[in-house]
Amino acid sequence: MEFRIVHEGSVKLKVPVHEKLERAMPVFYNVDKADDRSLSVALLRCYREMVGRDLVACDLLSATGVRGLRLACEVPGLRKVVINDVSPRAFMLMRENVRMNEGCLRCEVETRNEEANRLLWTVGRRFDYLDVDPFGSPTPFLDAAARSVRPGGILAVTSTDTACLCAVYPKTCFRKYGSVVFKTEYRKEVGVRILAKKVIEVGAQHCLALEPVFAYVMGGSFRVYFLVAKGARRADEVLGSIGFILHCERCLFRRTAHLGESPEGRCQRCQSRLRLIGPLFIGRLCRAELGEMMLSAATGRIRSLIKLIVDENAVGTPWYYTVSALSSRLKAPTPRMDSLIDALRQRGYSAVRTHYDWAGIKTNAPIEEVEGAFGAAG
Structure with a gap:
């Protein structure tokens, strides 16, 4: 060796x-x-x-x-x-x-x-x-x-x-x-x-x-x-x-x-099988106090990752949406990520990028509002 x-x-x-x-x-x-x-x-x-x-x-x-x-x-x-x-x-x-x-x-x-x-x-x-x-x-x-x-x-x-x-x-x-x-x-x-x-x-x-x-x-x-x-x-x-x-x-x-x-057993929106x-x-994966302490002490690339983790934890949902899945569902062109995030925030919801997928968005908006923001951002 x-x-x-x-x-x-x-x-x-x-x-x-x-x-x-x-x-x-x-x-x-x-x-x-x-x-x-x-x-x-x-x-x-x-x-x-x-x-x-x-x-x-x-x-x-x-x-x-x-x-x-x-x-x-x-x-x-x-x-x-x-x-x-x-x-x-x-x-x-x-x-x-x-x-x-x-x-x-x-x-x-x-x-x-x-x-x-x-x-x-x-x-x-x-x-x-x-x-x-x-x-x-x-x-x-x-x-x-x-x-x-x-x-x-x-x-x-x-x-x-x-x-x-x-x-x-x-x-x-x-x-x-x-x-x-x-x-x-x-x-x-x-x-x-x-x-x-x-x-x-x-x-x-x-x-x-x-x-x-x-x-x-x-x-x-x-x-x-x-x-x-x-x-x-x-x-x-x-x-x-x-x-x-x-x-x-x-x-x-x-x-x-x-x-x-x-x-x-049925979707309340389209009646398909869930x-x-x-x-x-399904709870929060990051303790806020610890995340903020790590954020204040970190530098370089890991600081950017910690910031994403802290921000997405504040949203609280155990999932995210990807623009590709939304685009395929709506048969619409993909908007800029920042535009979609801004559109969701203008509707009163939390929205941030997620470290899990750079094309993903964490938000507490229901799917109807996500689709509406998707259309507005495009």
Whole structure:
């Protein structure tokens, strides 16, 4: 295996040279996730400022050690960062990268070479921040992960199982995540919300409330950060934001339904059959206070992404519209995005771009008003 030296954030790393990422690789480094790791640094800095105490963090599936090392070098107020990988080759590379960055470490870094679940069961509830970033689905790690974060801590979960969550493989989605899904123009957000639902359910089984506080899509991965709290009542409150989306493929009408409702089978607009998506998390995916803190501290490209996430969270709907879907439905030319947003705002509705799709618009306007604004903007 060939290696090269790279710089990311404040760290210097020895990483393998490869043309593409594959599951069978003993260790890999994904340069395209540098911004994702920068967001981890930004969020943990803000969280540390909010809680005002020293923290213990863990990068559970660390590969080269890059995420854990960036936390250890760039986040003040950490007491220890544990970086772990089951691969012996990854473990040796992690140790080498730790030695290479000894001069910039702000805290102790502990390297481990264990199967992820075994490590979590061994250490118990000791982490203030736990990062689960696997190649594929995180579901094999969720039970142990949820129980390894101290109350008041943060659990970060990534899925690169995006084809499954975006309805390319709906049967697989139902098997892994327990949700029914089909292709819509807002399927990326649906995928993030199904992932959030699955993590919340696993935590609730142990009377843990896992509240989503920041979530996004970046490249080929979905990522959600959860604030962990203890108690059946608090878990029930978070479960109260799990429900369904009822979607009309003919006229683009959609609405939410909470668990326990008996949703109607026909679209109230065109009387076509409504299709059910879910269960999924239908509440807000970003805690406003944390988002604003991250926004005030961030710079460069990640600041633009945080701004989009904060703005679209304020709208509150668990879907978005794309101009291509609207154009196809109305058989009309596509207007400029800014003109459509302005037209919706002039009608008294919230409307912003969404980070899920650059041709998508988040709005709380009903579909009739969206179509009216579409015509006015054209």
